[in-house]
Amino acid sequence: EGVLVQEYLALKCKVVRWSAPAQELVSASTSIPGNAEMFMIPATLRPETMYGQTNLFVSQTITYGVFKVSKSVFYVATSRAARNMAFQGIFPEWGTAPKVMEIKGSDLIGTLIRAPLSAKETVYIIPMDTTKETKGTGLVTSVPSDSPDDYAMTQELSKKAPFYGIDPDWICQDILPIIDTPEYGNTIAPALVKTLKINSPKDERQLAEAKELAYKTGFYQGTMVFGPFAGMPVQEAKNQVRQQLLDSGDAFVYCE
Template sequence: MLTAFLFNSSAHQFCEMATEGAKSFARRDRLLEIEQKVRGWWDEKDVFRAEPGERRPGPDEKFFGNFPFPYMNGFLHLGHAFSLSKLEFTAAYHRLRGANVLLPFAFHCTAPRIHSYQDGGVAPFPAKLEPLGGKKIFLAAATLRPETMYGQANAWVLPDGKYGAFEINETDVFILTERAALNLAYQNFSRFPQKPSCLLELTDKGTGIVTSVPSDAPDDYMGLHDLRTKPALRAKYGVNDEWVIPFEIVPIINIPEFGDKAAEKVCLDLKIKSQNEKEKLAEAKRLTYLRGFTEGTMIVGEFKGRKVQEAKPLIRAKLIELGEAIMYSEPEKGLCQGLEMNVL
């Protein structure tokens, strides 16, 4: 696409010059004819169109390049085109090898960065967040049902309290409560053995983060239902309409008599009107969780067709293997000696 843009302007100028004077331009005109023919092939075959594939490309199956050209605040010179030719050649090489190549056209205003502007500019993030620089940061959401992650629609965050950014190793940081960080430290998930490493304390934020699967968890279903049907509730917590209204439940498990949207079915059967009906929701949870584990069948994902009780440990192991989850254990009832909590 970039090449075609440059040739368009040059071809137009050369054609205007073809009739000037008595000098022959036969060889040049022949090259322009070849150019026009080849450009026609390019357009016909969509040679420079890069479309995403149906699967994730391998290391040698994709190539992306970008060369901002021309600069907008100065005169062009041969060096610009020379530098561009290096990238264009590389893109053509990868294209001939069958890679999906994306080489978009771009303008650039200032050419190489101007250090005086850079030094006087705004820092990339506030100084308070500097300890998190270079780290991979995760909102650590808890779940007891890894098999339901296929149907996760949102996450629930407690709107008040305190939590912090804790290092669980040299590179990864979890956002969670101090108590949860202490538990993880004694499970070998801390930069320092058996000692939480807090990089930053965050106040007036959420303390508890849990996944939400409204297809199979009655509490999640009613919570999402209330947000979708009650504008005042959305306004109270600063939830925009487009965050909740357009989304539908994702069916992931089929349970005999309950279907593939068990939480919705049970909540309707028990005539639950809101998330504040705790006793009814507790009964709904008992029914869906028990029947889901003992009789449910996965209808999506790698373990489609397997019973939930078979798929659950397999999915848990898969998430841990892929580095997308870690095991987290809650301690039993604490025993105090003096003012300190004992850890056995």
């Protein structure tokens, strides 16, 4: 039996404006200069969908680390992911993840970030507590057009913003068509959520089925309908978009 390595694309989402609690913590840190560039680092398997990013998910119960990449550049991710990154040449000293601060997911909610390639340019951090500490970087880009999980969570948060203690204006409602498929049209996630009668993020079994279907259908039958690769099959566009994000310095490869 072989060892399976999952290769993610880690996106660099620059912080544009911190939430009030995060601002207070970052300002109080003597290790972070005032002019520092700080990046949230979500990990994705679907770079070709990043045109449709509308939010960034964190888990309120995960404690994230802030890691020093250079004098004025810092990454936010789980300590687990940063340890892996330390062996992949991301930090100056091989094998060391220099943590300068910790911050709870709940304190990050409401932070405004730049979303590379997104039609939205800047998007807000919102909660998704099913985000696992043990996978990727613990941060997830929300693409409600193509991910049933992201769509179901976005709907839930819009319906119950006060319950979740968030400003409804933080939730982006514009679902842009990114990929067209013969069977499910150009926004596969809402289509599947409707077809499989998914009512909330708690409908785990149906969501798992929707996720599988969306992933396979998008990859094998999808055609791009947004961005510079519009008209191209997803199977080809995927690598092109990935390469573009790497070349522009907006992303790096992360394996675990």
